[in-house]
Amino acid sequence: MTNDTMQGFMFDDMDIRGVHLRLDQGVKTLLDQQDYPPCVASLLAEMLIVACLLSANLKLRGRLSVQIRGAGPLKWVMAECRQLSDDLEQPFRVKGMAQVDGTVSPDASLIEMVADGRLIITIEPDQGQRYQGIVMVDQATLAECIESYFYQSEQLPTHIQLVSTGEGAAGFMLQRLPQTEANESQSDLDWELVHALAATLSQHELAHLPADQVLHRLFHEQQVKVFSPKPVLQQCDCSRERCGAAIIGLGKTAVDEILDEQEAIIIDCHFCNGHYAFDKVDCYVLLEQDAMPTTADPALH
Numbered sequence: 697m698t699n700d701t702m703q704g705f706m707f708d709d710m711d712i713r714g715v716h717l718r719l720d721q722g723v724k725t726l727l728d729q730q731d732y733p734p735c736v737a738s739l740l741a742e743m744l745i746v747a748c749l750l751s752a753n754l755k756l757r758g759r760l761s762v763q764i765r766g767a768g769p770l771k772w773v774m775a776e777c778r779q780l781s782d783d784l785e786q787p788f789r790v791k792g793m794a795q796v797d798g799t800v801s802p803d804a805s806l807i808e809m810v811a812d813g814r815l816i817i818t819i820e821p822d823q824g825q826r827y828q829g830i831v832m833v834d835q836a837t838l839a840e841c842i843e844s845y846f847y848q849s850e851q852l853p854t855h856i857q858l859v860s861t862g863e864g865a866a867g868f869m870l871q872r873l874p875q876t877e878a879n880e881s882q883s884d885l886d887w888e889l890v891h892a893l894a895a896t897l898s899q900h901e902l903a904h905l906p907a908d909q910v911l912h913r914l915f916h917e918q919q920v921k922v923f924s925p926k927p928v929l930q931q932c933d934c935s936r937e938r939c940g941a942a943i944i945g946l947g948k949t950a951v952d953e954i955l956d957e958q959e960a961i962i963i964d965c966h967f968c969n970g971h972y973a974f975d976k977v978d979c980y981v982l983l984e985q986d987a988m989p990t991t992a993d994p995a996l997h
């Protein structure tokens with residue numbers, strides 16, 4: 697079983713909440729499947745952390761993805777965290793991938809890797825409206841880009857610290873809750889204090905200390921309420937069924953055209969290297985099933 701866990705917390709008498717996450721096994725499993733340059737692997741690991749921290753902080757039921765698209769050698773990097781309503785007892789699940797086109801120098805900065813990049817955060821709740829926010833990647837680190845995103849999009853002061861060691865990754869986030877006028881000046885002071893304490897956490901401490909020690913180290917003089925820790929699992933959600941649905945979505949004409957030229961339709965999952973092959977018989981069975989009238993609709997009886 698994994699030790700990768702997310703730990704949410706709140707301050708008793710301040711409008712500030714936070715999340716801590718370690719992701720060692722999950723990051724290792726994901727990176728072992730691919731052969732990314734070290735700085736790309738490190739960015740991808742941090743993006744997995746960010747997707748989880750934001751999901752947890754929003755108490756989201758659904759999917760949240762963080763992606764960066766750019767014009768540099770790193771074309772696209774994406775991480776997704778999902779926690780679906782029908783399996784709330786289950787761990788958070790993450791997946792991620794990067795698409796490199798060209799040479800990324802081993803010590804390239806974020807801006808050199810993604811050149812003219814955009815950071816896109818997409819929230820897809822199980823119920824309710826899909827939301828997407830975009831900011832330029834114009835800061836030196838991913839953490840600063842995320843803070844800038846929150847400042848621009850929601851004006852919510854946010855502190856986020858990320859670390860990736862090659863063996864794993866960790867992250868720590870604090871966010872001020874929306875304010876009412878009545879409590880604003882006290883909240884300003886609370887935020888200044890908590891933010892100043894959080895800023896004393898070193899990268900080495902974040903990389904190596906478990907959540908309870910991080911919280912004790914920073915906030916032993918404050919009243920902090922911690923929630924139940926929640927496991928996080930690196931797991932792709934591709935399946936033969938989902939690939940089949942994609943083939944049905946192409947429609948019979950397009951499927952015929954492809955199968956005139958090749959023996960089978962092959963779908964490779966770029967997240968986990970999953971490989972799905974549908975030969976002519978498979979494809980026609982899918983299309984026929986889809987074309988059959990449904991008899992399950994009770995309104996017809």
Ligand SMILES: [Zn+2]
Nearest residue numbers: 932934965968
């Ligand atoms: Zn997959």
